[in-house]
Amino acid sequence: MGQNHVNAMPARLYLVRHGETAWSLSGQHTGNTDLPLTERGEQQASRLAPWLRAISFTHVFTSPLQRAWRTCVLAGLGSTATIAADLAEWDYGDYEGKLSQDIRESRPGWSAFRDGCPAGEMPWQISARADRLIRQLCTLRGDIALFSHAGFGAVLAVRWLGLPVAEGVHFPLSPASLAILGYTPGHPETRAINLWNAAPHPLSPEQS
Numbered sequence: 001m002g003q004n005h006v007n008a009m010p011a012r013l014y015l016v017r018h019g020e021t022a023w024s025l026s027g028q029h030t031g032n033t034d035l036p037l038t039e040r041g042e043q044q045a046s047r048l049a050p051w052l053r054a055i056s057f058t059h060v061f062t063s064p065l066q067r068a069w070r071t072c073v074l075a076g077l078g079s080t081a082t083i084a085a086d087l088a089e090w091d092y093g094d095y096e097g098k099l100s101q102d103i104r105e106s107r108p109g110w111s112a113f114r115d116g117c118p119a120g121e122m123p124w125q126i127s128a129r130a131d132r133l134i135r136q137l138c139t140l141r142g143d144i145a146l147f148s149h150a151g152f153g154a155v156l157a158v159r160w161l162g163l164p165v166a167e168g169v170h171f172p173l174s175p176a177s178l179a180i181l182g183y184t185p186g187h188p189e190t191r192a193i194n195l196w197n198a199a200p201h202p203l204s205p206e207q208s
Helices: 004-006 022-026 039-047 066-074 100-106 124-135 149-160 165-170
Strands: 012-018 060-061 081-083 143-148 178-184 189-200
Touching: 004 189, 012 149, 022 189, 060 066, 066 081, 066 143, 100 165, 124 149, 124 165, 143 149, 149 165, 149 178
Parallel strands: 012 143, 060 081, 060 143
Antiparallel strands: 012 178, 178 189
């Protein structure tokens, strides 16, 4: 009966950002560049395993980029994971590998969430991608693990709540952190952020 109850639950999303990479440490925007985890990033990812092994996930999905996939494996869920292309990071286009402060020298006040990226994804495009993924996930049931990235993770959160992509600037995710996109207790029709930016290691300020 317990398992049937779990499967009957509406989808609840356990969102995991990948562990540290060289560019997340430096603050460079990392979209399609397929960087590996640093040694510390691998340690961060491994520390997620005790948190996640107690949860009976009905599905596990990961970004195709190796930093997310490796985090999934080290967190103990690689054997059941499926690649989901829509979990990939924001395509930063011409801003790939650049620091925000350098971009703002020529574009004062620039924010990817509001202004998008030339030759990359614009806010309306990544919003559509997040909405498509949410619609697909909501056809499933139970607790679902998602291994993704800081930029797309923030977009997924605000679109889960029905907010515009520009609000994603208020939802930073640290390396190897966990968030839960679920529902307001007692009101299963009302979506909520039940946990945000939690980690079994000291949180760091890097967001890219």
